[in-house]
Amino acid sequence: MKDSNALERSSNAGVVGRKPRVVILGGGFAGLNAAKSLAGAPVEVVLVDKENYHLFQPLLYQVATAGLSSGDIATPIRSILRHEDNVSVRMAEATGIDRDSRRVDLADGSIFYDYLMVATGTRPKYFGPDRWRKHSTPLKTVDDAIALRRQILYAFERAEQADDAETIEEWLTFVVVGGGATGVEMAGAIREIAAEVMVRDFRTIEPEEARVILIDAMPAVLNGYPEELSEHARQELEDRDVEVILDSPVEDIREDRVEVDGQTIQTRTVVWAAGVEPTPLVQSLGVETTDGGQVPVAPDLRLQEDSRVFALGDIAYLEDDDGQPLPGIAPVAIQQGNHAARAIRDLVDGESTQAFDYRDRGMMSTIGRKSAVGVVGNWHLKGFLAWLAWLFIHLLFLIGFRNKLSVMINWAYSYIAFGRGSRLIVGDVHERNALPAETDTDSESEAA
């Protein structure tokens, strides 16, 4: 630590009054909280993100299932950081990192740093042939969510127009691959709009007969939760007529079907929620990563190899006191962002940094209307009260007054009227959507 501080001081020695520059890559939970916590510190902060907004990812599935619009869960980063005078925001994609010259290459230039925080998060991880990527849609970005919403809503339209029972069933079958939080939420929500929203709008088909099938290679949904809660979630899904296929890795995904466990499921809509991996940018750090592609960090969240570089959030690998890796969830990212900011303040003060200590406040997942599971310390929550708690916590964390209010109204409306206000099919489905029947070319351009 001492060495690096000496280095820092010497590198600034020639430039009287120049504040150290902290470059933060990624405006997710980790990066954004780091930037906010650096407000007023004697450093110049540049937050770089390829989007102009911070996304509240835990509610992204609501955009994909027409419960919220994208504006409800995303806020321009510039607005959030408007009052932090020492923080500037740059909308650009980081394409590489050169640690030797302390430079980040951007799609349209480059930027030098004194300290770097890499917090670029994850992207969907695919295994299996390339066509899997083509014939399924992930849920990681706003664009993914809008694409999924279009596909799901359009599937009902196609079913309504079809003449034969087989085609109708194919369009009314939705497969979700991956039984983690995202998969469970998506399966529950698709089943919900089919049975409670769509059912009122269609004349020919019976939307409530839509099949929703959740597939996971593991023997339980919501891995990482206590067995009792996993089992409760599975039971709740089945009570809502979601078919849950466990212990069965997907064998194939084609334009009109999914193969699993020896069965062929005819379907036109496949949600890919089977896992994520760090963005490829982390490779340009040139450090050894874990099998999952994460960057191991020292207890203070800096690289072992480079005391000027922090890795934060989902891309960082750090174990807790019990030797368990910290999960890739928002609370970890938020606390790490805040911790890294504190470390920077210590470093510019010439003090040594502290070890990151994760305060586990629990985790929650919702299964659908009135149902959720959660772990808070030794408490296991489930059912309606867990759902209320989930609702409350998510509203609380949403950034920005307007969003909170608007989300609350949308939810209240959904809850009272089952309306699903954002049920628009935007974008030209005929051209842009990965509709296998019509656009089964070799181009991969429509995939992720």
Next chain:
Amino acid sequence: MKDSNALERSSNAGVVGRKPRVVILGGGFAGLNAAKSLAGAPVEVVLVDKENYHLFQPLLYQVATAGLSSGDIATPIRSILRHEDNVSVRMAEATGIDRDSRRVDLADGSIFYDYLMVATGTRPKYFGPDRWRKHSTPLKTVDDAIALRRQILYAFERAEQADDAETIEEWLTFVVVGGGATGVEMAGAIREIAAEVMVRDFRTIEPEEARVILIDAMPAVLNGYPEELSEHARQELEDRDVEVILDSPVEDIREDRVEVDGQTIQTRTVVWAAGVEPTPLVQSLGVETTDGGQVPVAPDLRLQEDSRVFALGDIAYLEDDDGQPLPGIAPVAIQQGNHAARAIRDLVDGESTQAFDYRDRGMMSTIGRKSAVGVVGNWHLKGFLAWLAWLFIHLLFLIGFRNKLSVMINWAYSYIAFGRGSRLIVGDVHERNALPAETDTDSESEAA
């Protein structure tokens, strides 16, 4: 009229109990109101639209300028017509009309009618070389509005990243071609977000110095309004620092400039609001159209040539008692939709149809915050009261409780906090946006 009724009866004679089928093409103001007014009539109604939503077009410019999200001004057609048991909705694009066999060809099939209502509205009209279409964006669909929003917001980001004053100015110059209601609203709103919203979010550039230039070939903005109000609107725009260039047709639009009146304006963002023309579908009716491409209709809104076919809304040409063509505005379309529905009821009752009589309740246009102009009978409205009236009327007409509430909240929020809640750049600007500097290929796919 008698002939056609005889024909109608005979064509149904062989099919006991089969109700006549009314096919409505287009779920805009005309088509949607026709469908609603046919609720409970002894006919089978099929409303066909290529989108799944009805769009409240008068507020589309608010989506383009980040004041509202698309979900606020669009409602699924199925939801609106949920309770009309004799109405079904089909999401499909109509590609042709064969009047001899009373058939509409759809992108994915065909449908036969006893009566047809064509209400497919207009699309942007271009004059000048093809590159004009490529280097400007119209404002007609939700996708257009989202593309424009992306371009406008992205222009500020690009300006912030630029190094030289010339490039910054280029990105901060916005040209609106066409001084009709859409052009005036867009120019006013872009100026407003620059001066009152963006100004708080950027560090390097001065968004309030953004130039907004409104160009029209005619000597006044808001043609069709009394001269006093046109002049007031021009004055209001100039008071808000919009540069208004009148009497000057655009001479050229290129990737980085607009040429008009001998000047070259360096710009990266051009809004095309210079006119509309009926959708090409009306050509397949095989009737003679006006110079503007509209379909002349008989006083009861049916074609002169075919008593089974109605033309409604913006595509129909009909003169009022003073010999003036009815304008292409929502109230005309709404009243025509209702009238056509009444005519159908008369026809199936074996009665003769009535002539359409437009009840002119006036028209309004907004220029920006606290400013609008309107004509109601002999009254000329302008200023703050006109704006309040405009606000009230638009809220009143928005379909659906939730939308009204959500719009009201967004507006109240904008008004109090100048927040512009929907300021997200969605879609991949680098790939999909018509950014001339980066994607100046020959492909026209990103245009219109």
